[in-house]
Amino acid sequence: MILPLSYYQNEDVVFLARDLLGKSLITNIGGTITRAVIAETEAYAGEIDKASHAYGGRRTNRTEVMFRAGGVSYVYLCYGMHNLFNIVTGPEGIPHAILIRGIILEDGIESARNRTGKNLQKGQLIEGPGNTTKTLGITREHNGLLLTGDTLWLEDNGIVIAPENIVVSKRIGVDYAGDDAHLPYRFQIKNNTLK
DNA sequence: GCCTGGATCCAT
DNA sequence: TGGATCCAGGCC
Structure with missing residues (x-):
């Protein structure tokens, strides 16, 4: 089932x-x-989050x-060379976003190999937001x-991740954000908890 | 206009 | 640990 717009408009990023x-x-x-399962995310809580581009x-x-x-x-360019893909959430006027930092590759393996130059396999974990967009072919042309x-x-294809199989930690690369880091x-x- | 540094990645 | 690479955002 395709996730409807109402799903994304939840205020709890x-x-x-x-x-x-x-x-x-x-x-x-x-x-x-190309098809993948989301394996890693980070929340950016808009105006009140010092790590967010929309802080303040x-x-x-x-x-x-x-x-x-x-x-x-x-989608924006980071470090002059990586496209980073985020999902905008919340009601209009609330600048929440979720960075997709990792995926599990499921289908379209051949095109993913061509884009990355790596011998990727079905079911392989792709780590890092830059590698994620490169694998899926997402660029700034896909912004907005x-x-x-x-x-x-x-x-939503019915995959449910049990709470004990979710690792929670602080965000990567946001040391500039003070306490919010x-x-x-x-x-x-x-690892290895997705069939 | 100019300057700084970044929600990264990879080889060294 | 540093180099690649380029633009957004802040400041002058």
Whole structure:
């Protein structure tokens, strides 16, 4: 089942970051379908989160998409070379976002191999947000897309991750965020607990 | 306009 | 541990 827009408009971005584990993420790039299961996420709590691009209500060309109603993509360039894919959540005007940091590759293996130059296997864990977008073919051209469209979308295929199989920790690479750097907003599926 | 540094990755 | 690589955002 394709996740409906109402799913993304939940105001609890931390709940959603956890709930997205096990959901399927699918891209259709030039007619080529690649399918993966979300294995790692981080929540960014908008205006009140020093790690968020929208901290303090910062509204710029880049962050504008974060203020849209939940259910669109936010893709930006990091370190001059990596496209990072986020899911915008919450009601319009609330700039919540969830960074997708890892996936389990399920289908479209051949195209994923071509894009990464790696000998990827079905069921393989792809670690890191830059590697995730590279595997799926997501670039900044896919910024601001509705996640119910035909290019980039999510599905609930009934995979449920038990609480004891979810690892919670602080976020990566946000030391600049002061106290907020320690928030337990990173969620991962524990190794080998996905059939 | 210029300058700084970043929600990374990989080889060394 | 550092180099690649480039643009957003802050400050002048």
